[in-house]
Amino acid sequence: MKAIIPAAGLGTRFLPATKCTPKELLPVLDKPVIQYVVEEALEPEGVDGVVIINSHEKPQIESYFSVDHVFESMLRSRGKAEEAARVHAASTLPVSFVYQDEARGLGHAVLQAAGEVDDDPFFVLLGDYFVPGRQMCVRMAEVSREHGGASVIAVAPVPADQVSRYGIIAGTCVGSYPGTDAVGEQEGAVWKVTGLVEKPAPEDAPSHLFIVGRYLLSPRIMDLLATQGPGAGNEIQLTDAMERLLAEEEMYALVVDPSEGCDTGTPAAWAATNARMALDDPAQVEAFREALGERGERLLG
Secondary structure: OEEEEEOOOOOHHHOOHHHOOOHHHOEEOOEEHHHHHHHHHOOOOOOOEEEEEEOOOOHHHHHHOOOOHHHHHHHHHOOOHHHHHHHHHHHOOOEEEEEOOOOOOHHHHHHOOHHHHOOOOEEEEOOOEEOOOOOHHHHHHHHHHHOOOOEEEEEEEOOHHHHHHOEEEEEEEEEEOOOOOOOOOOOOEEEEEEEEEEOOOHHHOOOOEEEEEEEEEOOHHHHHHHOOOOOHHHOOOHHHHHHHHOOOOOEEEEEOOHHHOEEOOOHHHHHHHHHHHHHHOOOOHHHHHHHHHHHHHHHHO
């Protein structure tokens, strides 16, 4: 079973920084964002590899996950064996690459990995959001098993006046994640999905639940993406193919707390994620507070 991480975008929100450094390699503390996502993707039982959808304009990502014997030897020769081990750890992750050199949408990006997933279900994890506890995809896999291997997406509630910014699901709450008594749009509720509505007006929204960027999809979606016509923005949209999939197969949604994950999609969100991770890390928190100084401590309250 494979997990797919689309990473071919230009990262224009982070320019000029991303002129030379892909946004996926921007650090959160001492690791790049994409390494957190890869490690999360490998957490569910049965996932044995990650396929990164890259662009040939961003060779630095593939270089990061490759062994650099010279650099590692140099570190060890300078007495930095622990640092060399951390560098080497990234190169041992089971990561492979395919390429999307034309920006034609998320669906088109996912389709580039069709040859890597065979006839198995697969995860898709958007690369500007990661879950430090690595359990969101694990729970999604459990929901899928409880419903005969059906596709499962992670969703979260959004205020009614913001539904027009997101893809919103239609459906019915049919149960809850084991160990919870969640109902409706509460965290842990499980919905049977009947439709996907892109950026509805508030009065037309079938629910207040939006997709948070974690998908566990049937292999059938690859066949549908291969014949999917352009949608919004004249791009191949994954949600359009998922809508077609609903005509053939069941799909479920697990309601999650979006704050379980860390957003790195904008400079402000990336900076906030670094702060959050530093405050949650016993090895970093004191040094972080000291670096913030008096003014920073006042901001933290």
